[in-house]
Amino acid sequence: MPVFSSSEELLHVMKTLWEAIKADPTMSSQLIDSRLVGQFQFREPDGIITIDCSDGQNFKIIVGPTDIKPVIEMSMKSDIAHEFWLGRISIPVALLTGKIVSKGPTPKALALLPIIRPAYSMYPKILEAARKNVLVNS
Amino acid sequence: MQPFQFQSPTKLFFGEYTAASAYESLKELGSSNPLIVTDANLVKAGILEPILEAFPKNGSGSPVIFDDVPMDSDLHSVQNAVNLARAKKCDGILACGGGSVLDTAKAVNICLTYGGNLLDYQGLNNLPTKLLPLVAIPTTAGTGSEVSLVAMIKDSDEGKKLLFGSRFLAPDLAILDPQMTVSLPARLTAATGLDALTHAIESYVALAVSPISDALCLEAMRLLFKSLERATTDGGDIEARSDCLVASTMAGLAFTNSGVGIVHALAHATGARYGTHHGATNAVFLPFGMEFNLEAAAERFATAARYLRISTNTDDQKAAKDLIEAVRNLILKVNLPLSLKDLGVPEFKNGDLEELAMLASTDAAIMFNPKESTQEDIVAIYTRAY
Ligand SMILES: NC(=O)c1ccc[n+]([C@@H]2O[C@H](COP(=O)([O-])OP(=O)(O)OC[C@H]3O[C@@H](n4cnc5c(N)ncnc54)[C@H](O)[C@@H]3O)[C@@H](O)[C@H]2O)c1
Ligand SMILES: [Fe+2]
Numbered sequence: 396m397p398v399f400s401s402s403e404e405l406l407h408v409m410k411t412l413w414e415a416i417k418a419d420p421t422m423s424s425q426l427i428d429s430r431l432v433g434q435f436q437f438r439e440p441d442g443i444i445t446i447d448c449s450d451g452q453n454f455k456i457i458v459g460p461t462d463i464k465p466v467i468e469m470s471m472k473s474d475i476a477h478e479f480w481l482g483r484i485s486i487p488v489a490l491l492t493g494k495i496v497s498k499g500p501t502p503k504a505l506a507l508l509p510i511i512r513p514a515y516s517m518y519p520k521i522l523e524a525a526r527k528n529v530l531v532n533s
Numbered sequence: 534m535q536p537f538q539f540q541s542p543t544k545l546f547f548g549e550y551t552a553a554s555a556y557e558s559l560k561e562l563g564s565s566n567p568l569i570v571t572d573a574n575l576v577k578a579g580i581l582e583p584i585l586e587a588f589p590k591n592g593s594g595s596p597v598i599f600d601d602v603p604m605d606s607d608l609h610s611v612q613n614a615v616n617l618a619r620a621k622k623c624d625g626i627l628a629c630g631g632g633s634v635l636d637t638a639k640a641v642n643i644c645l646t647y648g649g650n651l652l653d654y655q656g657l658n659n660l661p662t663k664l665l666p667l668v669a670i671p672t673t674a675g676t677g678s679e680v681s682l683v684a685m686i687k688d689s690d691e692g693k694k695l696l697f698g699s700r701f702l703a704p705d706l707a708i709l710d711p712q713m714t715v716s717l718p719a720r721l722t723a724a725t726g727l728d729a730l731t732h733a734i735e736s737y738v739a740l741a742v743s744p745i746s747d748a749l750c751l752e753a754m755r756l757l758f759k760s761l762e763r764a765t766t767d768g769g770d771i772e773a774r775s776d777c778l779v780a781s782t783m784a785g786l787a788f789t790n791s792g793v794g795i796v797h798a799l800a801h802a803t804g805a806r807y808g809t810h811h812g813a814t815n816a817v818f819l820p821f822g823m824e825f826n827l828e829a830a831a832e833r834f835a836t837a838a839r840y841l842r843i844s845t846n847t848d849d850q851k852a853a854k855d856l857i858e859a860v861r862n863l864i865l866k867v868n869l870p871l872s873l874k875d876l877g878v879p880e881f882k883n884g885d886l887e888e889l890a891m892l893a894s895t896d897a898a899i900m901f902n903p904k905e906s907t908q909e910d911i912v913a914i915y916t917r918a919y
Contacts, residue, residue, distance in 0.1 A: 468656075487792060487900035488741050492538045493658035493700075500655055501696045502895035 398477040402440040405473050406458050408525045409435070409444045412480065413456045415521060416514050423454050425510045433507060434465035437473045467499035467507070477522075482515035537743035539790045542703045543669075543680045547779060549771065552670050552710040553583040555627050562666035562705050564625020568618040568645075570638040571629045572602040575672060578716045581629060584670070597621040599641075602630065605804070605811075606637035607687040608695075611651060615644040625666035628704070629713070631725065632676030632811065635669050639684035639702045642667050651686075652695070657897075660699035669704040672713045674764070674777035675725025675812050677732055677785015679707035687805070694805050696897055703789075709782060711774040719765050721810075722777075723867035726761040728812030729753065729781035730860070731796050731819050732788040737837060738830035739792040739901040746787040751840050753787065756780035758841055758863065765867045792901025795893075796822035799914060802892035806885075807878050816869045817876050821918050823857045829904035873919045881919065886912050 399405035416422045427448045434445045447455040447463055457463065471479070475494050478484040486508060489495040497504050546554070559567050571581060576598070588596045599614040614637065618626075623645070628638030642664045643654050654660055669679040678684070683698045717725070730753075736742070737750035760776035767773070799822065800814040823834065827850070834853035838844035844855035861871065870876045881889075890911040893899065899906065 485740065490657045490900070491741055491790075491792065496656070496658045498653075498656040498659045500693075501657060501698075501897045502693075502892075504656075505895045505897065505900065 397439055397474055399440055399473050402442045404526065405437060405440050406442045406444065408522055409437075409442065409476070410456060410458050411525045412514060412518060412521050413444065413446060415517050416511060417454045417456065419513065422510055422513060426507075427451060427454055429506065429510070431467070431503065431507060432463060432465045433504075434468045435476065436468060436470035437476055438470070439472050439474070442473070465499070467497065467504045469495055469497050469504065471495045480515060480518040534744070537741065537745075539743055539745045540700060541680060541786055541790075542700055542705070544706045545680070545709060545782065546706065547709040547775075549710060549712050550583065551708050552629070552713055553587050555584050555629075555668050555670060555708055556587040558706050558708070559625050559627060559666055559668050562625065562668070564666040566597070566621070566623050567625040567627045567666070567668075568614065568621070568623035568641070569596055569598045569627045569629065570602065570614060570634055570641060571598065571600050572631075572634055573600045575630055575634075576600045580672060580713060580716060584627070584629060597623055602634045602637045604633055605687050605808070606633050606640065606685070607689045608651070609689065611637055611640045611644065611686060614641045618645055625668075627668050627670070629670040629672060631671070631673035632678045632728075635671065635676065635678035635704075636684040636686060638667060638669070639678070640686050640697065642702075643697065654697060655695050657696075657698040658700075660697075660701045662701070664701050667704040668706045668708065670708045670710065670713055671778070671781070673717055673721065673725040674714055674774070674781040675728035677729065677781055677788060679704055679709075680782055680785045681789040683789065685801075692805065694801060698897075707782065709778050711771050711778050714774050714778055715768055715771070717768065719768065720868070722768065723761070723765045723869050724810050724812035724816065725781070726757060726764065726777055726812070726867065727816035727819065727864065727869060729777070729784045730757045730761070730863070731812075731815040732784035732793060733757065733780070734819065734823065734837070734860070735794040735796055736784065736788040736791045738826060738833045738903045739788070739794055740903060741791045741901060743791060746791040749783040749787040751837060753780040753784040754837060755841055756783075758843070758859070761863065762866050793898045794822065794902035795825060795899055795904075795906060795914075797898035798893040798896035798902070799911070799918075801896045801898060802889045803873070803878065805892060806889060809876055809878065813869055813876060816864050817871060817873055817918055818914070819864070820857050820861050820871070821914050823860065825906070825910065825914060826902065826904050827853055827857075873915070878919070881915070886915055889915055
């Protein structure tokens with residue numbers, strides 16, 4: 396059984412998480428300074444979320460398909476994304492074995508990882524709250 | 534035991550004078566008009582002759598040869614090779630050379646198979662399907678690229694190295710013919726041998742280790758400690774050449790499954806910035822990187838030291854230090870530099886160290902290092918290694 400029961404639930408959780416990252420001054424300022432455009436593509440259930448910091452000023456979170464061309468793309472099963480944010484997965488091993496596919500310059504993807512690491516500890520609470528929210532609203 | 538994955542899609546042949554069978558093997562793989570990727574030195578040295586003799590004398594004309602590969606593959610060279618292969622309608626690749634030639638051939642294969650822009654295929658596991666047949670004949674005993682799932686190509690305009698990693702990049706066949714390495718000069722024999730030793734040592738303590746790669750690493754280390762000095766001092770010693778060649782392939786199989794570490798990250802950054810040879814740069818950083826990793830890897834270094842009969846000490850820290858000392862001695866014996874200064878790196882100026890540390894800390898190799906490192910740790914190693 397996949398961790399997320401629907402694309403809607405998956406995207407709600409991921410969006411809430413990235414909004415929390417954006418609200419964190421340390422993480423958001425580092426991401427804005429990096430001018431990174433990164434896209435996470437999920438499967439089973441499917442979903443896309445894009446982070447666009449390309450202008451060096453704004454932190455945009457785009458849910459769903461977009462015309463923006465990402466510099467780095469990471470695609471994975473939604474269950475792997477869940478493990479990733481719980482900090483339970485060895486990212487090097489996941490990259491080596493293809494559980495996470497990375498497209499684009501690998502150094503840029505690697506520079507992103509330590510920046511977003513503090514969000515691992517936010518994830519369980521966000522997951523719990525977001526799930527309740529989806530249940531309430533559905 | 535931690536879960537692991539181990540794969541090698543590459544078939545291996547080992548034997549003196551087996552390189553001549555390359556054309557026959559390519560035909561079996563479905564390629565009758567391969568592009569030969571090599572470099573001008575090798576053509577001049579006549580190394581290719583036995584291979585070319587096996588090509589048909591009649592029919593579609595003479596073999597298509599691309600020999601303009603620089604030290605460290607680069608995008609321009611890849612593009613020129615692709616243009617030639619397209620014009621001549623090549624249907625496979627025969628790569629004969631060192632790591633620079635083999636990596637170039639892998640990138641050429643991506644372009645020939647899929648068309649489009651090579652840059653779109655950067656990343657890890659980002660290739661969609663099998664590539665055209667590729668047979669690799671290494672002429673250095675170092676990089677392991679003849680079995681590895683990766684290729685690194687320099688973007689000279691941007692001053693960066695691009696990484697491509699996928700199981701589809703592994704050659705279909707690697708022909709290990711020690712005769713092909715006999716003409717390699719002493720300094721390059723030593724430098725490429727130290728690349729292989731660095732693969733074996735780093736991979737033995739890397740994050741994705743497995744008992745299968747452990748066995749490959751230990752035996753590769755043993756063969757290199759036994760024979761690298763001899764291969765360097767007497768290039769015609771075919772037994773020593775054979776040991777080094779097989780060891781470098783074994784270490785390649787290990788690192789492509791288990792990863793390398795901080796030594797490679799430091800060396801990649803240095804090579805990108807100063808154009809130093811990959812193997813010789815690894816040699817400088819290897820003892821320093823091992824010292825840095827001692828805290829996390831003493832037990833494994835000690836196991837290796839005992840397997841290699843370098844140490845009988847039962848204390849892991851002491852046995853591990855014996856291994857580091859043995860590595861330093863081997864580097865000295867094969868006449869390679871032990872410092873960046875002796876390697877020819879100019880004195881660091883303002884900002885150089887920070888830039889190098891930034892490059893090294895985002896190099897894919899460092900992900901697999903057994904101990905995490907900060908920018909300060911990396912700057913400290915650069916400073917000590919100078
Ligand atoms: N793909 C991988 O798995 C992998 C791993 C490690 C390194 N590399 C890459 O490999 C490259 C280095 O390769 P290398 O160390 O084999 O050196 P190289 O291919 O750059 O060759 C060095 C020099 O040796 C000469 N040479 C090679 N074989 C010879 C022979 N038998 N006789 C006479 N001269 C010979 C070449 O002409 C060249 O001038 C680097 O670009 C590095 O990034 C790739
Ligand atoms: Fe290497």
